[in-house]
Amino acid sequence: MTNRVLPVVHNDRESEARTPSQPLLILPSEARDAFDPMPVLPPVSPREADLTRIAPGRPRASGDAIVVTGRILDEDRRPVRRSVLEIWNANTRGRYSHIRDLANPAPLDPNFYGFGRATTDDDGVYRIRTIKPGPYIARTDIGWWRPPHVHFSLLGGGVRLVTQMYFPNEPLNEKDYIHMTVPADERSRTIASAVQPDVFQFDLVVRGRFQNFV
Amino acid sequence: MTIFTPEATLGPFYPGVFALEQMPHDLSRVTPILAHRPQGRPIRVSGRFLDALGMPVPSLIVEFWQANAHGRYRHPLDQSGRPLDPQFDGFARVRTDDDGAYTFATIMPGARGARAPHLRLTIFASGIDRLVTQIFFDEEPLNETDPVLCAVKDPDVRRRLVAKKTGDAEFTLDIVMRGHNETPFFDDWAR
Numbered sequence A: 001m002t003n004r005v006l007p008v009v010h011n012d013r014e015s016e017a018r019t020p021s022q023p024l025l026i027l028p029s030e031a032r033d034a035f036d037p038m039p040v041l042p043p044v045s046p047r048e049a050d051l052t053r054i055a056p057g058r059p060r061a062s063g064d065a066i067v068v069t070g071r072i073l074d075e076d077r078r079p080v081r082r083s084v085l086e087i088w089n090a091n092t093r094g095r096y097s098h099i100r101d102l103a104n105p106a107p108l109d110p111n112f113y114g115f116g117r118a119t120t121d122d123d124g125v126y127r128i129r130t131i132k133p134g135p136y137i138a139r140t141d142i143g144w145w146r147p148p149h150v151h152f153s154l155l156g157g158g159v160r161l162v163t164q165m166y167f168p169n170e171p172l173n174e175k176d177y178i179h180m181t182v183p184a185d186e187r188s189r190t191i192a193s194a195v196q197p198d199v200f201q202f203d204l205v206v207r208g209r210f211q212n213f214v
Numbered sequence B: 001m002t003i004f005t006p007e008a009t010l011g012p013f014y015p016g017v018f019a020l021e022q023m024p025h026d027l028s029r030v031t032p033i034l035a036h037r038p039q040g041r042p043i044r045v046s047g048r049f050l051d052a053l054g055m056p057v058p059s060l061i062v063e064f065w066q067a068n069a070h071g072r073y074r075h076p077l078d079q080s081g082r083p084l085d086p087q088f089d090g091f092a093r094v095r096t097d098d099d100g101a102y103t104f105a106t107i108m109p110g111a112r113g114a115r116a117p118h119l120r121l122t123i124f125a126s127g128i129d130r131l132v133t134q135i136f137f138d139e140e141p142l143n144e145t146d147p148v149l150c151a152v153k154d155p156d157v158r159r160r161l162v163a164k165k166t167g168d169a170e171f172t173l174d175i176v177m178r179g180h181n182e183t184p185f186f187d188d189w190a191r
């Protein structure tokens, strides 16, 4: 077995400074046969799955409202149940509501915070409503634009995964250094399919469930 | 063959509200002014996350997962028969501040067979995908034989996983993500 060396994202200064240079260590077998974190998570309100309104009765955020839905399975094709999904994305103009998104000249949308949560059901299915994010420039000096994408973080139910979902037929997808770090034959796994013009399906298959170390 | 969903970085704009409000971050107590307490010895572990240039890594998310004072994990696959602690779940999420500093208040995890007391860390930040490692504690006799510590052959590198005792209940450890004094990280996918 060869030890993995984590890839550095080209032209990404944080990746260059923060990615370990040494190969990852293989865990000894006597410490490998146990489990992933299985946290007792605070409850998630169903309202949190709708990012298109910051509160009930408020105006809808600008841009195209979309549904992102899918099924989360483990490597044995079992549904991952009662896992908490955190999702966040930029607004229709490509601006995050994050206090650090300062360099971005695009306007904030007063009706869009851009983050929410959902829980998977007994079939491992989640469903969220959000605004289709706009692209944004990651580095002006080299003209690196990030394609529209939605961030996913999955925790609980014996899994831990952070990933990004891309949209189909976006020319920027093939020019994005972060997306290009994913091996070519796995890239389609991070692109949602448009099952209707405003409904995107994004299924996830998570590795390592119950195979983590003690 | 199953094709897995590839991992990606958290990016620079992970919503602070997820880290700061919606997950447990102090495991040394249940809630303010409640007499119930987790069993075991309260401790604080603190330090900084540093990059290849020795610069702090702010807004980094580190998740801790640990056994209770008896060495029991709150997990359905833990069949060890050790007691559960109603006041202790063992999961916390902590975010580094602008100086890359973290502080984690918890109780000293129990030993578990050959395993020395330790914390399991899952680390996320802009620029990296998920990283995992473990933190051990100074002066624990089982450190000498712990299989994970012993898997790190070079004693100088091994020391980078052992938090130094700096007070009765205080431990400190810096995590260096890359470069000189780089912390060892593990592959929890390898079989």
Ligand SMILES: [Fe+2]
Pocket (backbone or CB within 6 Å): A146, A149, A151, B011, B013
């Ligand atoms: Fe992003």
